[in-house]
């Protein structure tokens with residue numbers, strides 16, 4: 001399924017939206033608005049960003065065999081980072097993959113059949129990666145399975161535990177898996193989704209979370225594996241928690257994440273953005289954001305706004321055969337909406353896969369749209385440089 005592009009859509013929507021935001025935020029004064037320097041500092045810094053990217057790639061290449069996930073080797077075309085979705089039967093693995101990567105409405109997952117073979121899904125986006133959905137009953141630790149085949153290009157192992165069910169078996173199996181796999185792949189990222197928490201009360205949710213964390217860490221340390229790199233998330237397909245959790249998982253696979261965060265911080269500080277997310281348009285996973293704390297309500301609002309713009313652009317944008325562009329035109333989608341409390345959401349498409357969505361809580365932002373757009377374009381150039389796949393260009397040139 002192709003990624004929807006927001007191309008040729010430009011909209012300026014001004015509508016009252018009946019969503020109250022829970023927090024009050026300090027407003028920035030006009031003097032705080034600054035233009036990102038076109039030259040020379042920003043571009044010097046951009047060059048640094050490129051350098052840091054290539055450094056990161058070199059580091060991951062040279063240490064691929066040791067602590068780093070081997071999948072990040074950019075030279076190997078087949079070694080796309082692999083996310084393994086594992087867990088017991090009916091824990092919700094296929095539902096997560098379908099909702100996050102195939103936009104399946106959560107209710108339709110009720111009709112998903114049990115997986116009988118490993119489902120391999122290649123995701124082509126800002127970064128190519130694979131999602132492998134394992135059948136719950138598969139005994140992959142048996143000698144008949146080649147561990148290298150399964151865990152060789154591992155980006156992360158996502159273990160899904162059904163929190164509405166008895167989870168002791170699942171915890172025991174996870175521990176067995178960790179202890180086996182970490183002998184060969186010590187740097188492995190283990191991400192535990194304590195899933196289906198929508199059916200649990202707030203109190204029971206916290207108790208379940210603590211109990212699972214305790215059991216896993218106790219068993220692992222009893223087996224002599226201290227400080228295992230295991231991360232826990234409370235998830236459900238019925239809200240945004242699973243997208244948030246996947247965002248965190250994917251972000252760990254991006255070697256140049258700190259560069260992206262620095263760029264977004266600089267942009268946000270210069271434009272008075274309260275929060276900025278760099279989203280993958282199709283999955284609505286955010287691959288980076290500024291380093292201010294994540295506010296779920298803000299994240300949901302930005303994520304919903306992408307849906308609105310994608311829907312509008314799919315409905316109304318098309319390639320008109322006889323239309324000629326007059327001179328240079330900006331091809332990417334841009335849009336903003338001002339809400340009833342003067343909060344502005346600003347969206348700008350960055351490239352085929354990514355869009356930048358920012359929240360600005362300043363009534364003067366409307367007057368500064370030109371400046372904001374210009375700064376976002378400067379950021380876009382820097383971003384596309386960071387993501388320009390120099391190793392592919394080299395291959396292309398030499399081939």
Ligand SMILES: Nc1nc2c(ncn2[C@@H]2O[C@H](COP(=O)(O)OP(=O)(O)OP(=O)(O)O)[C@@H](O)[C@H]2O)c(=O)[nH]1
Nearest residue numbers: 090091092093094095109110114115136196236237
């Ligand atoms: N309440 C609730 N139900 C969920 C959630 N995620 C998945 N389910 C349900 O759990 C059931 C099993 O989901 P699947 O995705 O098929 O589970 P699986 O782990 O892929 O199962 P196997 O293929 O047998 O290994 C389905 O009926 C889903 O609708 C969730 O977040 N909350």
